[in-house]
Amino acid sequence: TDIHQMSQRPLNFAIIDEIDNILIDEARTPLIISGPAQESSELYRRFAQLVPRLVPQEEEDGPGDYTLDEKDRVVTLTEDGLRKIENWLGIPEDKTLYDPEYAEMAPYLDNALRAQVLFKRDKDYIVKDGEIIIVDEFTGRLMHGRRYSEGLHQAIEAKEGVKVRRENLTMATITFQNFFRMYRKLAGMTGPAATEQEEFHRIYNLDVVVIPTNVPVQRIDHPDLVYKTQRAKFKAVLDEIEQAHKRGQPVLVGTSAIETSEYLSRLLTRRGIPHQVLNAKNHEREAVIIAQAGRPGAVTIATNMAGRGVDILLGGNAENLAREDLRKQGYDLNEIRESDWIEAVDMLRKGKDPAEKINEPWVEVLKSRWEQTRKDAELVRQLGGLYVVGTERHEARRIDNQLRGRAGRQGDPGQSRFFLSLEDDLMRRFGGSSLSKIMDRLGVDEDLPLEAGMVSKAIEQAQTRVEGYNFDMRKHVLEYDDVVNKQREVIYDQRRKVLAEANLKPTILNMVDEYLENLVHTYTQAKYPEDWDLKALHQAVLRIMPLPAGETPDAWAQLTRDEIIERLKAIARKDYEEKEQRLGAEEMRRIERLLMIQSIDRRWVRHLTDLDILREGIGLQAVAQQDPLVAYKREAFDMFADLLDRIKEDVVSQIYRVELVKEQQRAPVRAVHPSASGNGGGKPAPQRRQAPKLRRNDPCWCGSGKKYKDCHMKSDAAGLTSPPADAVRRQAAAQAAMAGASSGRRKPKRRKKKRR
Numbered sequence: 001t002d003i004h005q006m007s008q009r010p011l012n013f014a015i016i017d018e019i020d021n022i023l024i025d026e027a028r029t030p031l032i033i034s035g036p037a038q039e040s041s042e043l044y045r046r047f048a049q050l051v052p053r054l055v056p057q058e059e060e061d062g063p064g065d066y067t068l069d070e071k072d073r074v075v076t077l078t079e080d081g082l083r084k085i086e087n088w089l090g091i092p093e094d095k096t097l098y099d100p101e102y103a104e105m106a107p108y109l110d111n112a113l114r115a116q117v118l119f120k121r122d123k124d125y126i127v128k129d130g131e132i133i134i135v136d137e138f139t140g141r142l143m144h145g146r147r148y149s150e151g152l153h154q155a156i157e158a159k160e161g162v163k164v165r166r167e168n169l170t171m172a173t174i175t176f177q178n179f180f181r182m183y184r185k186l187a188g189m190t191g192p193a194a195t196e197q198e199e200f201h202r203i204y205n206l207d208v209v210v211i212p213t214n215v216p217v218q219r220i221d222h223p224d225l226v227y228k229t230q231r232a233k234f235k236a237v238l239d240e241i242e243q244a245h246k247r248g249q250p251v252l253v254g255t256s257a258i259e260t261s262e263y264l265s266r267l268l269t270r271r272g273i274p275h276q277v278l279n280a281k282n283h284e285r286e287a288v289i290i291a292q293a294g295r296p297g298a299v300t301i302a303t304n305m306a307g308r309g310v311d312i313l314l315g316g317n318a319e320n321l322a323r324e325d326l327r328k329q330g331y332d333l334n335e336i337r338e339s340d341w342i343e344a345v346d347m348l349r350k351g352k353d354p355a356e357k358i359n360e361p362w363v364e365v366l367k368s369r370w371e372q373t374r375k376d377a378e379l380v381r382q383l384g385g386l387y388v389v390g391t392e393r394h395e396a397r398r399i400d401n402q403l404r405g406r407a408g409r410q411g412d413p414g415q416s417r418f419f420l421s422l423e424d425d426l427m428r429r430f431g432g433s434s435l436s437k438i439m440d441r442l443g444v445d446e447d448l449p450l451e452a453g454m455v456s457k458a459i460e461q462a463q464t465r466v467e468g469y470n471f472d473m474r475k476h477v478l479e480y481d482d483v484v485n486k487q488r489e490v491i492y493d494q495r496r497k498v499l500a501e502a503n504l505k506p507t508i509l510n511m512v513d514e515y516l517e518n519l520v521h522t523y524t525q526a527k528y529p530e531d532w533d534l535k536a537l538h539q540a541v542l543r544i545m546p547l548p549a550g551e552t553p554d555a556w557a558q559l560t561r562d563e564i565i566e567r568l569k570a571i572a573r574k575d576y577e578e579k580e581q582r583l584g585a586e587e588m589r590r591i592e593r594l595l596m597i598q599s600i601d602r603r604w605v606r607h608l609t610d611l612d613i614l615r616e617g618i619g620l621q622a623v624a625q626q627d628p629l630v631a632y633k634r635e636a637f638d639m640f641a642d643l644l645d646r647i648k649e650d651v652v653s654q655i656y657r658v659e660l661v662k663e664q665q666r667a668p669v670r671a672v673h674p675s676a677s678g679n680g681g682g683k684p685a686p687q688r689r690q691a692p693k694l695r696r697n698d699p700c701w702c703g704s705g706k707k708y709k710d711c712h713m714k715s716d717a718a719g720l721t722s723p724p725a726d727a728v729r730r731q732a733a734a735q736a737a738m739a740g741a742s743s744g745r746r747k748p749k750r751r752k753k754k755r756r
Helices: 019-025 043-053 079-089 103-117 152-160 176-181 194-204 230-247 258-270 280-291 318-328 338-349 361-382 397-404 425-429 432-442 453-500 505-523 534-542 561-583 585-624 628-655 713-717 725-744
Strands: 013-017 030-036 066-069 074-077 125-128 131-135 168-175 185-189 218-221 225-227 251-255 276-278 299-303 386-390 413-421
Touching: 013 019, 019 176, 019 185, 019 194, 043 079, 043 103, 043 152, 066 103, 074 079, 074 103, 103 152, 131 152, 168 176, 168 453, 168 585, 176 194, 176 453, 194 397, 194 453, 225 230, 230 251, 230 258, 230 386, 230 413, 251 258, 258 276, 258 299, 276 280, 280 299, 318 361, 338 361, 386 397, 397 413, 397 453, 425 453, 453 585, 453 628, 505 534, 505 561, 505 585, 505 628, 561 585, 585 628
Parallel strands: 013 185, 218 413, 225 413, 251 299, 251 386, 276 299, 386 413
Antiparallel strands: 030 168, 066 074, 125 131
């Protein structure tokens, strides 16, 4: 409740490294602050057992239980599939899974189907130490701590047979797009931003400036080779790697999935070609593996290796090799002073001998490796530099450009070539089957590649279409998130004002006045005063604050509407002043701030959940010939207006009821030792029964009509409020009476007939 506890400064200026990765690849990723919700349902495991029994539909209108749209990554149950699931679940024939009594199971089925069909192990995620870890689609790195939302992660856990963790409740959320758009100034740098300049301009209002390279690029980018099948493609890749390895040219092989990298590794092992594998399973050694990928004859397989932040040095990295040698010799690297190491490296760069200045045994090892890597680098340059082999085209051209860009850095020579097949994901989704038919008609041999400008152009067009489609998706998400963003700005602005305001008394008294006015108008809507529901109004006011004995419905019947409002306002202000005098101004200010913050936070969390539910079902508006986005904006606005009213209602309904509880000092515990003879012990003191305690689901003691857990339970636990003892006793007595009434209704005993 203190503004000095806020950890985030004003968002003035951000400089983003690898800006395309953050603002484009991660654009739809929401930043979520979450808390634990209810325990995960057993339905995750149940559907994880049922869904694998479903059969995919191979042909349109053919038999099958579900259809798969690879282009849009959508999987849909057919009528046959839905009927099977309903039979397995034991749903009666005259009912469906989407009837109200079974509808709660539908999201579990949807997530189980997506987890089974769309998300692949060792491509989209890995299983490590009984945990599902997401793999970054663009860099191949593990994304520790991240979880898919809306129950999808739990569905994948159930599919893989690991512990299904409890679901999370969203406390706050914002996408990367809207978070970085909150900065007043934004800038960044990256290699392949030119292909995405339209999106940078339209979404973030950023211009892309291409800076010329330090020295001219000498890399040769060979045309793509397209094969009919993946088997033929991988055979050609292996032949190419083997030839380069024999002549001593280092090769970097880029793959799109962990399983592909491991498959290639097995094939290379069979051919006896030594190599290193870099994927999400061994990413800890990334810097070491990539730094040595430029040594003569080195073969490195990397999954989606964008190579961000690591240079591949031709001839190898002398420093890393020297450290490895010293480690093998049993040298403790911590004993080497960092300043001495830096000075030695600097002297070697300038062509000087560091042994003249630093008399340490490790200097000779570093010097030896430096000279060796210099010779190896020259040999690799003569062989044509690093050779980058791509085994599949990515959806985004800039990821391909990044892989190519590993070769030919800083004016070094280099080569690159992509080996593709018509069975690759991208080709299959965008016209690969038609090209395959053309190759069949022409009688092209499976092992013979296509190397035509038409094919390369078709691939580039496919990538452009995917980029356009993904851009539309990100823009679509942004349009919906902008609605939430405007509401978020209002709520967070209110929250900051509450924390910064020294005295919230005028604000809360205005809330009370406004709430009382609305209350009176609600119960006095009838044209004639005799039709006003003054008894209900009296009860509603009592739920907020106590009233003097003379304030009765009969007394109000003699007053006009405005007179009732002014009378209630005067009572409210008088009660407020008395409460402030009793508690003290400083404590009252603290209570005001705490109640406002608690109410805003609690209501905002519920509102976010409601917006998620609204968004999931808003697509059905299209069936009614309405724009779903317009409908979403309208509904969300109405919900937000209701949210602001609820926040005021919470504060007003609690401010008069809240009481401070001073922690009583405990009496010292006196040990009681029973007398051995039995005569020394006095008469035992009567055991007093403690006041009954309220349970979570009991009605709250304040009379609001809400459950205790949704009203005063948290503030009671924090010691800010305390239920009056008489209120709790009355409630306990009522519960006891109900319990007694229910227990008193016993079945009459049947009298046994006497046998004659």
